[in-house]
Amino acid sequence: MPxxxxxxxxxxxxxxxxxxxxxxxxxxCTELLHIHYTISIIISGTIGAVLNFSLNRxxxxxxxxxxxxxxxxxxxxxxxxxxxxxxxxAFGTYLLTSSLKLDYRISRLIIDVIVSLGFNYxxxxxxxxxxxx
Numbered sequence: 001m002p003x004x005x006x007x008x009x010x011x012x013x014x015x016x017x018x019x020x021x022x023x024x025x026x027x028x029c030t031e032l033l034h035i036h037y038t039i040s041i042i043i044s045g046t047i048g049a050v051l052n053f054s055l056n057r058x059x060x061x062x063x064x065x066x067x068x069x070x071x072x073x074x075x076x077x078x079x080x081x082x083x084x085x086x087x088x089x090a091f092g093t094y095l096l097t098s099s100l101k102l103d104y105r106i107s108r109l110i111i112d113v114i115v116s117l118g119f120n121y122x123x124x125x126x127x128x129x130x131x132x133x
Contacts, residue, residue, distance in 0.1 A: 007060060011124065014055035015116050022048025026108065037097075037104040038090045045086035053078050061129030069132050077128040081120065088115045 025044035029035045035043070057074060089111050096107035 007125070008121070010060040011056060011121055012116075014052055014060045015120065017055060018048040018052030019112060019116070021051055023108070023112075027105065030104070037108075038094050041090040041093060041108070042086055045082065045089060049078070049082040049086075056124060056129060061124065069130070074128055078124075081123045081128055084123075085115055085120050088119060 022044045025047050026037065026040045029040035029043055030037045033040075053075070056078075057071065089108065092111035092115065093104055093107045096102050096110060097104045100107075102110075
């Protein structure tokens, strides 16, 4: 399998695992703790991001040690990306839920796919975990 496709596949597995944790925490916060789903998304997105960063740094986008950016630099970029991602997910879920009268859990799944592929993967591949020259 060509390297870009292999990297994409590993990144999607990492996103799926982080997303499963994120989604489960969102449901728990909303249904069990009675926190509004937009706030639950912020809480769960932060928790899922920890798993996602670890998997991406050490597995999905792992390169040659000599070409890998320092973890601090990647972490700062990743935190900025996650902040944007969480805001997009919270706003997008709210927008779909309120305008189309969808259940927030369904809205969240739709928005997750869009944000994951169109925002997160692009920024992780070309900015956060980009190999140093």
